[in-house]
Amino acid sequence: MAGDAPDAIERIRQALLRRGSASAANPAPMIDKSAGGFHNLNHGSEVKVSSGKASATERQEQGRFSGEGPLSIHEVAQRAKVSIATVSRTINGVPTVTPELSRRVWKAIEEVGYYPNTHARSLVSGRSRIFGLIVSEITNPFFPEIVQGFEDVAVHHSYEILTTSVGHDPRRLALAVRRMIERRVEGVAIVTFGLEEALFDELKSRKIPLVFIDVGPALPRISNIKIDYLYGIRQAVQHLAALRHTRIAFISGPLSLKSAVARQRAFVDSMEEIGLPVNPKYLIEGNHTMEGGMAALRKILDLRNRPTAVLCSNDMTAFGVMRQSYEEGMQIPRDLSLIGFDDIRLAQFMIPPLTTVKMSQTEIAQLAFDALLAEVQREAPSPSGTEYTLRTSLVLRDSTALVANSSTRGRTKRPK
């Protein structure tokens, strides 16, 4: 068993080295204040070093710390014959620790399987290393990608993440906000595309860094990711125009959401820019769900002078349109050209693969995290928050085609 120790230490050392930082046990060329096997509370961002040589049973057999709850820093100190302060320093990579002691401490940590108690660390340091992430609907395929992206980068920076999906219920949101405050999150990313801002007052008044998508004025500690809807939507409209479409409908999201309005605005502007008529009847309000898309298409088909192409405010809506056109016996893109928005992963697997405007979920997640991290690390709060921009762009697939000659193709219900 003793034979394991050098090996274990070596692994930790290497892990530290890999991070390109210095540890007392092993001075590296570059001096870097941030070092340590566990994430560091005070300094820059870290990647945790995972270790754990001694197996559970081994540990039990060592007898000392038999089952009485998780071990604390004291057990480690005792075993390494140092003070708890030294253990703490070692863990946090404070560079003043003697190599010899550091070695002993790491060895002890490995042997007893010690994992520091985050609650205690948070309490004393005042930093929880937790970010909150509020999404509207995790069951909507758009959001899991963001959650995943956010988690990836958070983990990479040793941040924990409290995810919550609040739907459209303000009470759920209020509860979520409370939970986050109680857990003392250091920042919250709000990816809901327009929930009532007043609900975040508790967060704001506590000066907790926040990042929104598409909100307007940036207050101190509040960042904003501005989506450049126009860029992609204009591409989409021009693509349709190039295919000779002139009667283009737009199915929006709920117009109570700022983002939905912004997308519709972008559509209208893009149409007008190239002199295409915007028929108000072609502006349908949907709700960003498949059902909404289905209903919207039905409305569209009831129109006298039907559009030949439809642009949707999100992909789920477009899926609904596809689904409904199947019901109606219509074929996409032959009978109707269709473009979505978001480019969720499923879009490319649709039948036919959906042409859509991409709004990168990974980038949103990355930007949101960066915004929060920057704000947390900033000494003086920025005077008015930071604004980030994300460009959208068209992704061509198979759901659009040249406009058909006969625009009178019937609406034949598919026989059941």
Added chain:
Amino acid sequence: MAGDAPDAIERIRQALLRRGSASAANPAPMIDKSAGGFHNLNHGSEVKVSSGKASATERQEQGRFSGEGPLSIHEVAQRAKVSIATVSRTINGVPTVTPELSRRVWKAIEEVGYYPNTHARSLVSGRSRIFGLIVSEITNPFFPEIVQGFEDVAVHHSYEILTTSVGHDPRRLALAVRRMIERRVEGVAIVTFGLEEALFDELKSRKIPLVFIDVGPALPRISNIKIDYLYGIRQAVQHLAALRHTRIAFISGPLSLKSAVARQRAFVDSMEEIGLPVNPKYLIEGNHTMEGGMAALRKILDLRNRPTAVLCSNDMTAFGVMRQSYEEGMQIPRDLSLIGFDDIRLAQFMIPPLTTVKMSQTEIAQLAFDALLAEVQREAPSPSGTEYTLRTSLVLRDSTALVANSSTRGRTKRPK
């Protein structure tokens, strides 16, 4: 401003009443040890009471606690002119608090906008009120439903939840396990359908309650949700048989996963039960993704004696099959009957709507949470964990049909 107070108290009181519990300030008919505006650390499960009358600005204007970090129990105590112990008792609904004091405390809490610090609570109580939830792939539509379900019930019991999506990377999993231990989770639900069990040793040795899907022997503190695959798959097979299909293929998940093996086993058993031949060539190994489904169908179409129906180990695979049959110019269900597994929400929106075997994600989430909660509340650890069972069942939609007469229908690549 003073006028607000009675109102605020009333709201809290009502919230307490709604919970049907007693508080010192307001003895309710039923005596219930668990009571309190914030969740209770010691007793049963709670629903938090959300309050917060005094707005941020009001609070600021009250001048006292100007911005210097979050307020602590001391400020509340001072303002209510009681000791911090009394504040603590009030919050936790200890029944010995005088109504008069309780009122004062709640008022102070409201006025200063006090939110207890969970880290401190966790530290002293040894209970974090956090459960971990490990899923394999949150971007797979099957899992978000589970995450949502789990969150719903967790919030309802005042538990926080640490979700993590680990993919198939053992290192990510190891890291996740470490994170959870550091945050001192009280239990972990593992919904990965068969990741290497050894990776959870650190959890096990710490006697942290765990719940798996489909693992074998139940150890102490380890529960298991057993999925009754046979029930639903047998229905599916018999449904196909009733439609005169005899050549039925099965696209499994990666056979390294126990659950994938179990599903395939159920398929084979169901076939044999009714005397249908199981052609080994009809047993294709997929990987539970769309791409896998697409590849699998290609393999199937290369077979000399093609099957007329395909059963898939999950819905994503079935989606892939649909997608590929579109490429191949085949039509479902005319040319091929198709059945999925899981019944993810998207299944009903497919073209055509997918007949599939339902494995309720909500129920899994509920069962998993219940299992964890039961284990946490249990005094003596159960001798060998608890086993729960979830039944599956067929959901009929439009992706199956009577077998076609001409089984020689060609494989005509769809013209691009």
Added chain:
DNA sequence: CTGTTAGCGCTTTCAA
């Protein structure tokens, strides 16, 4: 460079 010590915010004895 290392150890001692004073808390972080809260719960929970133990007295009063």
Added chain:
DNA sequence: TTGAAAGCGCTAACAG
């Protein structure tokens, strides 16, 4: 019934 005080596990002065 209430308050004083002792920690929970950890970090960060402050001495030595």
